[in-house]
Amino acid sequence: MENLGNLLDGFGHVLTPMNLLIALLGVTIGTAVGVLPGIGPAMTVALLLPVAYGMGPTSALIMFCGIFYGGMYGGSTTSILLNTPGESSSVVTAIEGNKMAKAGRAAQALATAAIGSFVAGTIATLLLVLVAPPVVKFAVSLGSPEYLAVMLLAFVAVTAVLGASRVRGFASLLLGLIIGVIGVDQTGQQRLTFGIPQLIDGIDVVVVAVGIFAMGEALWIAAHLRRKSGEVIPVGQPWMGREDWKRSWKPWLRGTAFGFPFGAVPAGGAEIPTFLSYITEKKLSKHKAEFGKGAIEGVAGPEAANNASAAGTLVPMLALGLPTNATAAVMLAAFEQFGIQPGPLLFEQESTLVWTLIASLFIGNLLLLVLNLPLAPAWARLLRIPRPYLYAGIIFFASMGAYAVNAQPFDLFLLLALGLLGFGMRRFGLPILPLIVGIILGPRAELHGRRALQLSGGELHGLIGGWVSWVIYAAIAVVLLWPLIGRFVVRPLRGRLVTG
Amino acid sequence: MTDRTTRPDRGGDQPPRPAASIVPDQAAPPDRETGGLPPAPAPVADPPAADPAGQPAGSAVPPAGDLPDGDGSAAESPAPKRDRAQYGMCAFLALVGGLVIFDATTRVGQAINSADPIGPKPVPILLGVLLLIVAAIYAVDVARGGAGEAEAGEDVDLSTRIDWRTVLLLIGAFLVNAVLIDRLGWVISGTILFWGSAYALGNRHYFRNLLISVALSLITFYAFAIGLGVSLPAGVLQGIL
Numbered sequence: 001m002e003n004l005g006n007l008l009d010g011f012g013h014v015l016t017p018m019n020l021l022i023a024l025l026g027v028t029i030g031t032a033v034g035v036l037p038g039i040g041p042a043m044t045v046a047l048l049l050p051v052a053y054g055m056g057p058t059s060a061l062i063m064f065c066g067i068f069y070g071g072m073y074g075g076s077t078t079s080i081l082l083n084t085p086g087e088s089s090s091v092v093t094a095i096e097g098n099k100m101a102k103a104g105r106a107a108q109a110l111a112t113a114a115i116g117s118f119v120a121g122t123i124a125t126l127l128l129v130l131v132a133p134p135v136v137k138f139a140v141s142l143g144s145p146e147y148l149a150v151m152l153l154a155f156v157a158v159t160a161v162l163g164a165s166r167v168r169g170f171a172s173l174l175l176g177l178i179i180g181v182i183g184v185d186q187t188g189q190q191r192l193t194f195g196i197p198q199l200i201d202g203i204d205v206v207v208v209a210v211g212i213f214a215m216g217e218a219l220w221i222a223a224h225l226r227r228k229s230g231e232v233i234p235v236g237q238p239w240m241g242r243e244d245w246k247r248s249w250k251p252w253l254r255g256t257a258f259g260f261p262f263g264a265v266p267a268g269g270a271e272i273p274t275f276l277s278y279i280t281e282k283k284l285s286k287h288k289a290e291f292g293k294g295a296i297e298g299v300a301g302p303e304a305a306n307n308a309s310a311a312g313t314l315v316p317m318l319a320l321g322l323p324t325n326a327t328a329a330v331m332l333a334a335f336e337q338f339g340i341q342p343g344p345l346l347f348e349q350e351s352t353l354v355w356t357l358i359a360s361l362f363i364g365n366l367l368l369l370v371l372n373l374p375l376a377p378a379w380a381r382l383l384r385i386p387r388p389y390l391y392a393g394i395i396f397f398a399s400m401g402a403y404a405v406n407a408q409p410f411d412l413f414l415l416l417a418l419g420l421l422g423f424g425m426r427r428f429g430l431p432i433l434p435l436i437v438g439i440i441l442g443p444r445a446e447l448h449g450r451r452a453l454q455l456s457g458g459e460l461h462g463l464i465g466g467w468v469s470w471v472i473y474a475a476i477a478v479v480l481l482w483p484l485i486g487r488f489v490v491r492p493l494r495g496r497l498v499t500g
Numbered sequence: 501m502t503d504r505t506t507r508p509d510r511g512g513d514q515p516p517r518p519a520a521s522i523v524p525d526q527a528a529p530p531d532r533e534t535g536g537l538p539p540a541p542a543p544v545a546d547p548p549a550a551d552p553a554g555q556p557a558g559s560a561v562p563p564a565g566d567l568p569d570g571d572g573s574a575a576e577s578p579a580p581k582r583d584r585a586q587y588g589m590c591a592f593l594a595l596v597g598g599l600v601i602f603d604a605t606t607r608v609g610q611a612i613n614s615a616d617p618i619g620p621k622p623v624p625i626l627l628g629v630l631l632l633i634v635a636a637i638y639a640v641d642v643a644r645g646g647a648g649e650a651e652a653g654e655d656v657d658l659s660t661r662i663d664w665r666t667v668l669l670l671i672g673a674f675l676v677n678a679v680l681i682d683r684l685g686w687v688i689s690g691t692i693l694f695w696g697s698a699y700a701l702g703n704r705h706y707f708r709n710l711l712i713s714v715a716l717s718l719i720t721f722y723a724f725a726i727g728l729g730v731s732l733p734a735g736v737l738q739g740i741l
Contacts, residue, residue, distance in 0.1 A: 037654030054728035078654065105681035167637045168648050171593050174631045178600055181627065185620040188610050192600065192624070215674075217653075222666045222701060226657040350553065387655060389712070395670065399677055399693055400686070400720060400732065407731035412678035427662070428589045428646020446623050450616060456616030 003133050010355030013364055019062055022055075023360050027367045030070015033338065035078050039394060041071030042326035046209035047397050049334055050404040057338040058353055062360040063312075064334060068327045069121060069361065072307050073368050076113040080299070081106060081233045081380050089270035089306045093280045094296030101233040106331045110376050111238035112248045112296055113303040118369040119249075120256040120304035124311030125361045128318075129258050132347070135319040139239065139344035144452040145465025149472040154322045156476050158267045160210050163431040172430045174389060175421070176438025179203060186447070198410045205333040206405050207460065208439055209481070211415045212432055213326070214398035216422015218391045232383045238376050246419045248300040251281050255304030262305075263312020266324050270309040277301035311361070318354060320344060322441070329436045336440075345460040429494035583647045597631030600624050603733040669700030685735020688727070691716035 013019065040082045045064050052060035079090040080097035087330040093113065100109040142150075159169035183202025184194040193199040240248065258273040260282070281297040282288065291298055316322040321342030323329035335342045338348055347354050372379070425432060449463065456462020464470070604624035650658055673696025682688040694713040703709060722740065725732040734741050 014696035026602060051724055051728060051730055054730065082654065094703055164649055165641075165646070167634060167641055171589075171631070171634050171638060174634060175593075175596065177627050178596065178624070178631070181600070187616055187620050189620040191620055192603050194603070194607075219667055219670060221652060221653060221655050222670055223662040224656045224658060225663070225666065225701065226655050227702075244718075266585070364677075386703065387507050388698045389705035391701055392694050392703075393716075395674060395697045396690060396694045396716065399674065399681075400690065400724070400730075403681060403686075404724070404730045407733070409678050409682055412674070412681070416674055416678070422591065423667075424592075426651040428586055429650055430589075449623075450618055451510050453618050454616060490741055 003129055006351065006355045007086040007354070007359060010357070010359030011362075013058075013352060013356040014359045019059065019356070019360065020363070022059045022063050023066050023364050024367055026066020027070040027073075027364050027371060028129055029063075029065075030067035031074040031368065031371060031379060032070075032382060033067070034074020034076075035379045036074075036385065036390065037078065037082075037383070038217060038387075038390065040075075040326075041067050042209075042330050043213040043217060043394075044071070045327055045330045045334070046206065046213050047394075047401050048335060049206045049209070050401040052334065054208075057335075057340060057371060058356055060334060061331070061336070061357050062364075063352070064327075064331050065357060065361055066364045066367075068310065068331070068427040069223075069307075069364050070227075071327070072121075072310050073117055073372050075304050076117065076306070077110060077372070077376060077379055078383065080109045080113065081235060082383060089274055089309070091271075092274040092302040093299055095278070096295050098233075099294035099307065100234070100294070100296065100299065101294075105294060106233050106235040107238045108240050108244050108296060109294075109299050110235060111240040111373065112244060112300045113242070113374075114369060116252040116300045116304040117246060117307040118365055119252045120259060120306075120308040121311055121365040121368075121430060122362065123253075123256050124260045124263075124308035125358065125365065128311055128314055128361075129358060132262065132315050132319045133284075135315060136344045136347045139320055140348075142344075142468060143465060144455070145463055146468045146472070147453060148445055148448040148463065148466070149469040149476075150320065150322065151441050151448070153476050153479075154266045154324070154441060155434070155445075156342055156479050158324065158437050159431075159434045160479050161269070164434075165429065168428070168430045169434050172425060172432070173434035173438045175434035177442040179208060179435075180439045180442030181446075186450070197415075198408065200382055200407075203414060204405045204411070205439060206337070207402050207411050208213075208418055209330050209333060209436065210398050210402050211418025212422040212425075212435060213330075214394050215415055216426060216432075217421025218394045218398070219419055219423045220426040225391075231242075232380060234372055235377055235380055238373055247285075247296050247485045248289070248328070249259055251277070251297045251301035252304040254280060254296075255306075256308040258301075259305035259308030259310075260312040263309030263324070264315040266316055266322055268324070270306050273305040273309050274302040276304040298382070314361075317342070318346060321346070321444075323437055326433050326436060329433070329440050332440050355491065395453050424428070429463040510678050547587065550630060582642070584642075586642040586647065587639060590635045590642065593631055593635035593638065595630045597635060600628035604628065666702070670697055673697050673700055682733055683734070683735060685737050685741075686732040687714075687717045687721050687737055687741065688735060690720065 014023065026434075029044060030041055033039045033041060039334045044067050048060075048067075048101075050062070052063070055063070065272075075090045076093050076097070081092035082099050083094050083098035097109045097113065100106065112459045158167050159173045161448040163169045178192070180202075182199055183190070184193075184200055185191050190200060201404060230387075255273075259270070262269065262273040278298055278301060281295075281301040285291065285295060285297050287295055287297070310325075313328050316324055317332060318329040321332060321335075323332050332342050335346075340353070370467055372447070396413065398419075399412060402411045403409070418446045422432065425435070452462045452465065453459075464473075601624070604621050608620050608624070652658060674695055676696065677689045677693035680692065691710075691713040694716055695709050698709045698713075699706075721732055721734075724730040725734075
């Protein structure tokens with residue numbers, strides 16, 4: 001009940017005109033970037049990090065969470081109306097959603113996606129309220145060896161479970177960890193600075209995030225720019241009839257049940273639960289023949305799963321300081337920017353901030369529903385933006401943000417180098433997420449590892465710690481020795497979707 | 501095959517700019533462009549950094565765009581040809597790994613603090629060794645015909661080859677901004693950046709773009725630098741803005 005009180009306090013803090021305005025700004029930007037091709041919530045949060053300095057932590061994080069949730073809503077609009085899902089998590093939505101749109105049922109597809117997202121987002125945020133405090137209670141009892149183990153698990157999980165190729169994932173992770181090493185270490189030794197004074201403080205996470213996400217993405221898209229944009233299906237006001245409601249509400253709930261746990265465990269991701277939800281709905285539906293031709297259940301379920309998983313990722317992010325998707329990783333960078341130490345102590349030390357943030361998620365979700373249902377046609381118009389302006393704008397804001405961090409042109413050269421790295425990674429199919437997670441968690445993992453060894457006086461057994469770390473290392477072993485999860489679960493699902 | 505209304509002149513033309521000076525840093529991570537740079541390094545300083553191992557990722561990459569299956573997408577190519585440019589990435593990873601080990605073993609000093617038994621060296625050495633191993637496994641994977649999936653996206657058309665001309669023009673506009681930002685100020689360099697990027701991306705409404713660029717630079721300067729206190733230089737327009 002204490003949590004409920006905290007949550008109500010949080011609502012009290014968020015229901016000020018200023019914070020409401022910022023939440024509205026966040027969800028608006030989020031929806032816009034979700035709709036726009038080539039720019040997603042992670043990139044947007046990265047681009048806004050330097051700007052957010054002036055806003056104060058609470059406002060900035062309310063805005064970022066709004067962008068995070070908003071991006072999900074906007075993304076579904078694009079995949080339904082354009083059939084070119086920008087992220088793997090909305091691939092499934094595009095399958096049935098676009099078919100529905102082509103059959104003249106775009107309004108219903110958008111409506112079930114938006115309302116389903118609202119339902120799933122609200123339930124999942126409630127689950128977050130219930131689940132996070134016990135996780136925190138457990139986590140504060142852990143010592144350095146256990147934290148090291150948890151972080152290693154996060155590394156292995158984002159690298160080995162998500163993404164198609166493990167070796168490419170590990171290459172990306174190691175590059176991230178190495179970038180994290182650059183700078184002065186805790187003993188005052190310079191590592192990988194090569195005598196460059198600007199590198200002594202390390203490379204600012206903002207520059208890395210903007211470089212890899214914004215510059216890398218803009219350059220990569222520029223190299224392959226589609227000269228002819230896809231056809232946007234015109235749409236009116238989203239609405240649903242009685243029959244649509246009847247067919248949607250169960251998939252929403254089931255999708256939520258799939259999405260939240262997958263989001264909450266490190267590296268569950270949104271891809272698997274959306275596939276699972278799709279398969280389940282197909283199996284349970286009374287309208288099996290409609291699947292593949294535009295079944296509303298195939299939009300309702302996966303969209304709910306997608307949003308519930310997004311809320312789920314906030315559990316490890318807030319309770320443990322572990323990022324499990326790109327946006328969460330960049331948001332953790334924001335915490336660190338404001339001098340807030342993410343981790344289990346967050347709930348204790350920044351109680352007001354955390355609960356205000358969680359309350360803002362409920363508000364944001366409601367705002368998103370209001371923003372998306374009546375305004376869908378307006379959002380769809382965003383897809384007509386001339387691409388040269390869009391990508392020139394991304395490069396423009398990337399430069400501005402990277403320069404603003406330290407007010408030195410050196411960072412711009414660094415930004416370009418990182419952008420080219422991001423370009424190369426996209427070209428060769430190296431996933432981006434492990435690199436970002438490596439940069440954010442790497443220094444903390446080293447800190448905990450060294451602290452653990454310090455306690456044991458340098459004896460290696462100090463790295464292992466108690467039974468909790470044994471369990472975690474067992475989990476790591478399972479993940480590592482079971483490359484077949486991807487082969488036997490994700491790919492067949494994908495295969496069934498393609499053929500079915 | 502694609503409509504190029506805004507860019508009738510594009511096509512397979514060679515990059516008009518001195519490509520060689522920029523391309524080699526293709527996948528340069530921050531730590532590689534570092535070999536003995538002056539404090540305010542110019543991009544020109546990149547190529548020297550690219551030669552330590554003679555064959556870093558970058559130099560192997562440009563041909564990629566010219567290979568038939570250059571984009572590694574292998575998605576629709578009937579008989580997937582091996583994407584040899586991937587060896588460049590392996591070489592690059594190995595190079596970084598070697599560099600990290602070199603730095604940790606020669607440049608990083610011993611731990612002064614006796615309370616910290618492992619000191620600053622082991623972690624980078626471990627990472628370097630792991631990266632070397634990963635590079636080797638990666639190379640084996642490539643040799644066995646493995647290929648990474650190039651990233652797809654709403655505006656990404658993987659059936660086309662890498663359009664180096666656009667990429668290099670963008671990099672050019674970016675570098676002009678980086679060099680000029682402190683001298684001329686954000687409003688002017690930002691204008692050049694946006695206008696140049698829009699040009700590079702194929703928009704040919706020169707005058708309209710100029711208006712948009714100036715407006716965008718001014719708005720961002722006033723909103724962020726003056727309004728939110730973000731540090732953007734006024735440059736030569738100091739006192740006017």
